[in-house]
């Protein structure tokens with residue numbers, strides 16, 4: 598049987614691999630034959646992910662991606678140890694709800710550091726000649742990049758910045774045979790969902806999210822399936838865009 602999403606002999610770096618969408622993506626990449634380099638902060642959770650991968654040659658690195666000025670060296674060390682990369686998935690991210698009056702520049706920058714600046718710095722390092730074999734870059738965006746949400750100026754604007762960067766990076770990196778896309782996700786059942794329910798309750802979820810997201814809450818594999826498609830050669834003509842995976846929320 599033909600498998601159009603074949604990641605055999607591909608080395609894919611996944612950030613946010615210790616939890617949620619990044620964890621599921623790492624597992625799926627390994628099931629499709631890829632070698633996965635896991636990145637997150639929590640060593641125990643990274644080891645858990647590592648133990649759930651199939652195949653061989655995977656590795657895990659505990660690293661805080663807010664250390665922006667260390668990312669370049671971090672990627673160089675990974676390439677030295679594992680060879681040039683074929684793909685990068687940036688799932689590490691943070692979402693916090695704060696009204697405008699509490700959004701100091703430091704708070705805004707903190708959210709942008711992981712959601713946006715770390716992404717751009719990872720791409721800058723990935724795209725250096727010796728660090729890649731061409732390949733595909735996928736970053737997590739959100740429906741929040743296209744529709745506002747009270748109390749989420751830092752998050753929604755960081756994701757809008759990500760989508761803006763994707764369009765430009767795709768143009769700039771096409772000549773290096775590197776594609777760049779985002780996945781624009783609706784509400785997915787991960788820690789982010791659990792924390793929302795804990796803070797706002799089931800009723801708020803129903804009224805504010807599920808009234809618009811009429812296929813219900815998404816599962817992590819709804820997103821990881823889209824990510825591995827974009828990573829694969831089956832998506833070789835797709836770059837500079839955002840794939841919407843949102844249960845109909847933006848329709």
Ligand SMILES: NC(=O)c1ccc[n+]([C@@H]2O[C@H](COP(=O)([O-])OP(=O)(O)OC[C@H]3O[C@@H](n4cnc5c(N)ncnc54)[C@H](OP(=O)(O)O)[C@@H]3O)[C@@H](O)[C@H]2O)c1
Pocket residue numbers: 612613614615616617618619636637638639640642660661662663687688689690691692711737738739740781782783784785786787788789790
């Ligand atoms: N879940 C949703 O409903 C939803 C919807 C739209 C978009 N998204 C986006 O999808 C991405 C993944 O979300 P998720 O729901 O899977 O989140 P999650 O379950 O909370 O996982 C977040 C991941 O990011 C890592 N991370 C956070 N800060 C980091 C840092 N400074 N350095 C390194 N790693 C860091 C965490 O690692 P440690 O725990 O090891 O620190 C964890 O592995 C995020 O960008 C999020 O904005 C999610």
